[in-house]
Amino acid sequence: MAELLQFAFSGLTVGAIYALVALGFTLIYKASDIINFAQGEFVMLGGMTTVFAALAGVPLPLAALIAIIVTTAVGLALHRFAIEPARDASPVALIMITIGASIFLRGVAQIVFDKRFHSLPPLFDANPIQFGGAAILPQSLVVLAGATVIVTMLWLFIDRTLFGKAVIATAANRLAARLIGIDTRRIVDFSFAISAAIGAIAGVLITPIALTSYDAGTLLALKGFAAAMLGGIGSAPGAVAGGLLLGMIEALSAGYLSSNYKDAVAFLIILVVLVAIPQGLFGRAKVERV
Amino acid sequence: MLILEADRLSIAFGGVRAIDEVSISIASGQVFSIIGPNGSGKTTLFNLISGIYLPNDGSIRLAGETVTGLAPDRLARRGLSRTFQNLQIFSRMSVLENVMVGRHRHERTGILADLLHAPTVSRQNLATREAARAALARVGLANDGDRSAGSLAYGALKRLEIARALASEPIVLLLDEPAAGCNPVETQEIDRVIRSIVKDGITVVLVEHDMRLVMNISDRIHVLASGRTLTEGTPEQVRSDPAVVQVYLGVHGSQEAARAFD
Amino acid sequence: MSLRALLENRLMAAIAVAAIVVILPYFFPSAYYYRIGALVFIFALAVVGLNLLMGFAGQVSLGHAGFLGIGAYSVAIGPVHFGMPSWLCLFAGAILSGAVAFAVGRPILKLKGHYLAVATLGFGLLVAIVLTNEAILTGGPDGMSVPGLALFGWRARGSDTWYWIAGVTLVGGFVLALNLMESSTGRALQAIHDSEIAARVLGIDVARKKLTVFIISAMYASVAGSYLALFNGHITPDAAGFLRSIELVAMVVLGGMGSIFGSLVGAAVLVVLPQALTIFHEYEQALLGLIVMGFMIFLRQGIVPSLAAALAGWRKC
Numbered sequence: 001m002a003e004l005l006q007f008a009f010s011g012l013t014v015g016a017i018y019a020l021v022a023l024g025f026t027l028i029y030k031a032s033d034i035i036n037f038a039q040g041e042f043v044m045l046g047g048m049t050t051v052f053a054a055l056a057g058v059p060l061p062l063a064a065l066i067a068i069i070v071t072t073a074v075g076l077a078l079h080r081f082a083i084e085p086a087r088d089a090s091p092v093a094l095i096m097i098t099i100g101a102s103i104f105l106r107g108v109a110q111i112v113f114d115k116r117f118h119s120l121p122p123l124f125d126a127n128p129i130q131f132g133g134a135a136i137l138p139q140s141l142v143v144l145a146g147a148t149v150i151v152t153m154l155w156l157f158i159d160r161t162l163f164g165k166a167v168i169a170t171a172a173n174r175l176a177a178r179l180i181g182i183d184t185r186r187i188v189d190f191s192f193a194i195s196a197a198i199g200a201i202a203g204v205l206i207t208p209i210a211l212t213s214y215d216a217g218t219l220l221a222l223k224g225f226a227a228a229m230l231g232g233i234g235s236a237p238g239a240v241a242g243g244l245l246l247g248m249i250e251a252l253s254a255g256y257l258s259s260n261y262k263d264a265v266a267f268l269i270i271l272v273v274l275v276a277i278p279q280g281l282f283g284r285a286k287v288e289r290v
Numbered sequence: 291m292l293i294l295e296a297d298r299l300s301i302a303f304g305g306v307r308a309i310d311e312v313s314i315s316i317a318s319g320q321v322f323s324i325i326g327p328n329g330s331g332k333t334t335l336f337n338l339i340s341g342i343y344l345p346n347d348g349s350i351r352l353a354g355e356t357v358t359g360l361a362p363d364r365l366a367r368r369g370l371s372r373t374f375q376n377l378q379i380f381s382r383m384s385v386l387e388n389v390m391v392g393r394h395r396h397e398r399t400g401i402l403a404d405l406l407h408a409p410t411v412s413r414q415n416l417a418t419r420e421a422a423r424a425a426l427a428r429v430g431l432a433n434d435g436d437r438s439a440g441s442l443a444y445g446a447l448k449r450l451e452i453a454r455a456l457a458s459e460p461i462v463l464l465l466d467e468p469a470a471g472c473n474p475v476e477t478q479e480i481d482r483v484i485r486s487i488v489k490d491g492i493t494v495v496l497v498e499h500d501m502r503l504v505m506n507i508s509d510r511i512h513v514l515a516s517g518r519t520l521t522e523g524t525p526e527q528v529r530s531d532p533a534v535v536q537v538y539l540g541v542h543g544s545q546e547a548a549r550a551f552d
Numbered sequence: 553m554s555l556r557a558l559l560e561n562r563l564m565a566a567i568a569v570a571a572i573v574v575i576l577p578y579f580f581p582s583a584y585y586y587r588i589g590a591l592v593f594i595f596a597l598a599v600v601g602l603n604l605l606m607g608f609a610g611q612v613s614l615g616h617a618g619f620l621g622i623g624a625y626s627v628a629i630g631p632v633h634f635g636m637p638s639w640l641c642l643f644a645g646a647i648l649s650g651a652v653a654f655a656v657g658r659p660i661l662k663l664k665g666h667y668l669a670v671a672t673l674g675f676g677l678l679v680a681i682v683l684t685n686e687a688i689l690t691g692g693p694d695g696m697s698v699p700g701l702a703l704f705g706w707r708a709r710g711s712d713t714w715y716w717i718a719g720v721t722l723v724g725g726f727v728l729a730l731n732l733m734e735s736s737t738g739r740a741l742q743a744i745h746d747s748e749i750a751a752r753v754l755g756i757d758v759a760r761k762k763l764t765v766f767i768i769s770a771m772y773a774s775v776a777g778s779y780l781a782l783f784n785g786h787i788t789p790d791a792a793g794f795l796r797s798i799e800l801v802a803m804v805v806l807g808g809m810g811s812i813f814g815s816l817v818g819a820a821v822l823v824v825l826p827q828a829l830t831i832f833h834e835y836e837q838a839l840l841g842l843i844v845m846g847f848m849i850f851l852r853q854g855i856v857p858s859l860a861a862a863l864a865g866w867r868k869c
Contacts, residue, residue: 035666086849091665092612096805097848099614099798104841111834218794222677225670260685267674267681274671275659340753366755378750380743391743395755397736401764404735405728407562411735418736458754 002133007255008248013140013209015247016147017043020202021224022231022239023151024195030171030234031184031191033091037098038078040221041105042196045071046203047212048109051118060121068200074105075196079189102217109214122208143205150198151240158236167191171234219263223250226266229273232280241282292354293318293493294370294462299338299348308334310517311348316462316495316510321488323496323504325528326514327538332497333375335514336466339495340372341365353461367395371455372464375497377447379439386435388450389422392457396421425457426450429483445476452483462493469500477503505529505550513538525550562734565813566726572816573719577712586711588827593718594779596819597725599803600812601772604729606801607810608738609765610745611661612669615676616800619649619770621683621792623777628698628787629689638701642778649774650767657766661759676797683789695788698781714783721779722816725772729812732768741765773800795837802844808854817855 021039028036046067053063082101086094123142128135158164169177170187178184203212210216227246231238246266254262273280294316301309309331316322324332337343339350341362349358352368360368371392380388397418399411426432429449434442442450448468455463465484469477477500484507488494498504504511504525511528513520515537521528528534529547561567576589598620605611626645630636636644660671683690690696701708708717732738740761743751752758781787790796799822807818822843826836851858 035670082845082849089848089852092669093848093852095614095666095669096801097845100802100841100844100846100848102841103795103798104838104845107835107838107841110837222673226674229670261681264678264681267677270674271660271671271678274663274667274674278663278667342749342753362749362752363755363757366753372753374750378747380746380750382746383739383742387739387742391739391751391756392754394736394740394743399736401737401768404737405732405768407731407735411731414736415734454750454754 003255005132005134007251009134009136009140011248011251012244013137013143013247014206014251015227015244016143017202017206017210017220017243018223018227018246019240019243020147020150020198021220022227022243023154023236024198025224025228026234026236026239027154027191027195027198028188029228030236031167032083032174032188034083034094035091035098035225036078036192036195037095037221037225038102038105038217039195039199039224040217040219041102041109042071042075042199042217043203043206043220044109044212044214044217045074045105046200047120047207047216048113048118048203048214049200050204051120051207051212052113054120064204067204068197071200071203072193072197075192075199076189078196079192083188083192084185102221106215106217113214115214117211117213118207119211120204120207137209139205139208143209146201146205150201154194154198155236163190222270223263223266226270226273229280230269232282235280235282238280238282242280291318292316293352294339294495295351296335296339297349297351299335299345299350301334301338301343301345301347308517309338309345312514312517312519313348314512314522316493318461318493319488319491320509321484321494321496321507323498323508323511324514325498325501325504325511325538326520329516330514331517332514333466334517336372336464336495336497340370340464366458366460369459369461370464371458371460371462373448373451373455373466373468375466375470377451379447379450381438381440383439384435385431385437385439385442385450386419386422386426388439389425389454389457390418392425392454393418393421395458422453422457425453428456428486429453430479445472445479448472448476449479449483452480452487456487456492460492462495463487464495464497466497467499468496469498469503481507501546502550505547563727563730566723566730568813569726569816570723573716573723577715583711586715588824590711590714590718590783591780592816592820592823593715593722594776594783595800595803595823596816597718597722597779598773598776598800599807599815599819600722600725600729601769601776602800603804603807603810603812603815604732604741604772605765605769606804607808608733608745609741609762611762611766612665612672612801613676613766613769613797614669614673614801615679615797616672616769616773617792617794617796618676618679619653619773620777620780620796620800621679621789622649622652623774624698624781624787624791625683625690625777626774627701627778627781628696631699632696633689638699638782639703642701642775642782645778646771646774649770653767653770654763657763658759661762661766673794673797676792677794680789680792680794683792690789693789695786695790697786698784700785701782708782714779718779718783721775725775726812733812737761737764795840798844799840802840802847805847805852805854806843808856808858809852811854811856811860814854814856821855 024039028034049067049070050063053066054060078101082097086097122139124138128137158167166182167187169182170184174184227242228239230246231242250262250265253265292315296314298311298313299309300311326332338345341360344359349356352370357365397414399414403411426435429452431449468480481503484494508525511525512522513528513534520533521531602616605613623645626648627638627641630641631638656675663671684693740756744758744761748758803818803822806821807814
């Protein structure tokens with residue numbers, strides 16, 4: 001029982017990160033129909049930039065803030081310089097562009113930072129809390145709390161503000177949104193910027209637990225994408241649910257089956273979901289008109 | 291002989307009954323037209339007959355055999371061919387190559403022979419090319435074979451699709467708005483092409499908005515409204531049916547229809 | 553034969569490659585260049601297969617290095633663990649790749665666009681993970697050494713030998729691909745690329761054709777992978793990894809999607825570039841990312857078709 005609790009908690013923690021990555025994917029996908037493979041790099045940049053800013057002597061909270069701002073700028077630049085010029089490209093071409101961007105960011109991180117693993121001090125105590133026989137890191141609770149706050153704020157923003165409505169409109173029908181005067185370019189700018197910020201915050205939160213390095217982004221992006229697909233791409237609650245679910249499945253199979261194949265779980269899920277329920281758990285099947 | 295029959299076809303999309311218990315019977319060698327206002331379900335009916343949609347209810351028979359639920363490629367192999375309202379041209383290929391693809395169901399080489407370019411492949415390529423050229427000539431595009439398909443004018447593209455469908459040697463040809471977007475000259479060409487097709491014994495089923503063409507060329511007309519059959523009959527009967535005039539033709543349409551008989 | 557007829561000959565690209573393979577060594581300043589040439593030809597072989605799938609049939613595979621890995625490890629595991637001769641393992645690897653492509657392709661080729669892209673991505677990663685984890689068989693993350701190719705007592709050793717083996721195989725691969733394009737299957741694949749629904753309505757069994765080209769492209773990659781392993785004498789799971797898959801796609805895009813000759817150009821650029829950048833090895837990834845982005849944004853048709861279009865425009869003047 002204690003073991004199960006342990007796995008569940010670590011699964012939820014990492015699941016919260018997957019949820020945030022998946023949320024970033026979903027936000028960009030809804031606003032522009034693009035699958036952004038550089039999403040994982042946003043998380044990596046959040047963590048790594050904080051680490052190196054702190055190493056340079058900047059106080060930790062400020063370092064984190066700088067990291068979030070820098071990553072947001074990168075997200076915006078990605079949209080303006082890589083995506084926008086190729087607006088009319090096929091979906092596959094756009095994926096290739098984001099993959100190229102992801103590799104590029106990794107390559108730059110490799111040069112600007114270094115190739116080692118890095119960590120950050122946790123927000124509170126490093127000592128685990130004992131709960132029902134399981135040892136839970138305080139940072140885990142920080143991650144879960146942080147993710148909850150972000151998801152709630154995002155939901156409130158999309159649901160309660162005029163700009164949020166504009167995002168929904170753009171997601172539903174881009175041309176129609178433009179025809180009623182919405183600047184869809186700014187909406188997509190916003191979605192990239194917010195996704196980057198969310199990713200960066202996730203990076204700052206998880207680095208004390210999971211460490212980070214220049215190539216931590218790729219695997220995260222793939223798992224975040226698996227989570228988004230599981231929940232139903234285009235569904236924000238689905239992204240969150242998918243993330244938590246994926247985290248749990250991963251942790252449980254690592255604990256009870258084989259820890260070697262932990263990473264394979266996400267990819268197996270991708271394949272199974274795509275073949276069996278392409279619209280995911282919460283998505284809606286699309287009807288194609290001829 | 292009844293070449294194509296549909297018996298109480300129905301299909302619904304998310305609660306909307308797009309086609310509701312529609313039955314049609316088409317005799318061999320006829321020109322059978324399906325007309326109706328926008329949204330009445332004409333293209334949906336076409337998609338049902340050509341296997342692109344699976345009906346919720348009802349059955350379809352082709353040359354006496356039940357074909358309900360067969361995929362489009364299997365229907366094609368039984369001799370059913372169609373064109374598309376929104377033009378599905380192979381734009382990366384030349385005009386001739388487009389029509390050569392139409393010969394596919396008559397081509398017999400396997401993958402190994404194709405990879406090794408066996409003599410059968412050379413002979414087949416030649417035969418396919420010749421048949422494709424013949425089909426192009428029938429629609430008046432004989433000299434455009436080597437041009438890129440994307441470079442053709444709109445009216446010519448419509449005829450290219452017909453040539454491509456003809457190349458498969460169908461027994462029934464479904465034409466989805468062949469005259470849509472065509473000027474009167476191009477429409478005349480379409481009229482001529484359809485007549486020559488029918489002369490060869492191919493049954494033509496037409497969905498069309500151009501009333502003049504429909505009244506001129508059809509043997510029987512089936513009128514759809516809101517997914518249901520409104521009426522069916524000869525052109526004379528249909529154009530003078532007050533229900534049809536009310537729901538579809540309107541004043542201008544019935545004038546056009548009348549002009550077809552002058 | 554007139555120049556025009558020669559240029560339009562179905563096998564023109566293959567003849568050109570054959571000429572390049574034969575003539576190139578005269579320009580080699582040292583024996584080292586045989587090695588680069590061999591690597592270019594090996595990768596070009598994989599790229600031809602991928603080009604048939606992506607450029608010609610319009611599908612996408614972001615996990616094609618998985619098949620490269622299967623071919624590579626076949627000629628490692630077979631001889632080392634089962635005592636099978638390398639040349640037999642090469643064929644076995646190709647058949648295995650074909651079988652895997654059949655099993656995986658059947659369900660996932662029903663998907664389109666980015667769904668297909670991600671499914672193939674997942675497949676490639678799974679292969680890499682299996683190769684990394686099953687250390688008893690595969691030697692784990694550090695890989696395993698590969699015994700050289702031996703045929704009736706003759707050992708295939710040395711860069712120049714492999715240059716010729718890879719070159720001749722590449723010409724063969726070109727011929728098969730070019731034959732395919734001018735055949736019933738080839739026309740069907742092109743049609744599927746442009747309009748699946750129209751292809752279907754003309755009697756083409758779309759699912760079957762897609763699966764066929766997927767299997768063929770997998771076998772091309774497998775042979776290339778086997779050659780790579782035999783040539784290098786060593787193989788690691790990286791050969792099947794994500795980065796390798798993206799490199800392959802980048803080679804297709806660079807050379808020109810749908811241009812068989814472009815496969816050689818794309819492979820040449822991306823094999824030679826890191827060699828030229830040995831001092832700037834660190835910048836390799838960043839540069840790869842830039843190249844992929846740059847081409848997908850600005851020169852989506854790739855080098856060879858762009859050059860051909862420019863030439864056609866110039867000739868009209």
